[in-house]
Amino acid sequence: MIGIGEALVFFILAAVVIFLSLAAVLVRDIVRAALALVFSMFTVAGLFITLNAQFLGVVQILVYVGAIGVLILFAVMLTKNTMGSDDNGK
Numbered sequence: 001m002i003g004i005g006e007a008l009v010f011f012i013l014a015a016v017v018i019f020l021s022l023a024a025v026l027v028r029d030i031v032r033a034a035l036a037l038v039f040s041m042f043t044v045a046g047l048f049i050t051l052n053a054q055f056l057g058v059v060q061i062l063v064y065v066g067a068i069g070v071l072i073l074f075a076v077m078l079t080k081n082t083m084g085s086d087d088n089g090k
Helices: 006-026 030-050 054-079
Strands: none
Touching: 006 030, 030 054
């Protein structure tokens, strides 16, 4: 049986996952979208842990947050255009 506290934590984490997933899709800034995606993957790991699937929670953190999240952030940082221009108005 699931206690009231565990169910409350689960529903709060589920609401946070939905909010962060929508933010990852709808935010115009690519860096903020990538951060929202990483944090949504973190909260999915929290959902796994509340469901007593600790192994899946740890794998979620190691694989998705650790590897893919950092890969996305580095790709965004390395491919972002600079704000100024070097051609002096040409």
